[in-house]
Amino acid sequence: MSSEQTPAAPQTTPPRPRRLTYAAALAGLEGLALVVGGVWMLVLGIGGDPDDRQQAVTGGVTLIVLALLPLLAARGLLGLRSWSRGPAVITQIMALPVAYSLLQADSMAIPAGIALAAVAVASLVLLVNGETTRALGIRGPGRTSE
Secondary structure, eight states: OOTTTSOOOOOOOOOOOHHHHHHHHHHHHHHHHHHHHHHHHHHHHHHSOOSOHHHHHHHHHHHHHHTHHHHHHHHHHHTTOGGGHHHHHHHHHHHHHHHHHHHTSSSTHHHHHHHHHHHHHHHHHHHSOHHHHHHHTOOOTTOOOO
């Protein structure tokens, strides 16, 4: 049989909504920022002169491990996996108290707190949006099918 006789199978995957792509990008950026911060803490802890080398190394490793949550969530969101919204929402909820504590500092941490709060709130809005929820196949409680 030639390719002219065999029609190609139609794609049944729905297109990913733009809001979902934006939410995945923001989660991915947060994960990347955690990895960069963790590596920076490790480098300073190992090569620099920290007050407590063990605390610096532990903090760096902790940040790198914490980065897995938003990075996996971002990958899942891009793949339209319904399980990925939970970790993404948890990441944003965890980011809000961190942003608040950065805003309470009297230093250059204030702009970082503003940026983190803005990203967390924007991500939450994108993640709970109806279009995003439908694209991920998430139904509300008590809804069997729509």
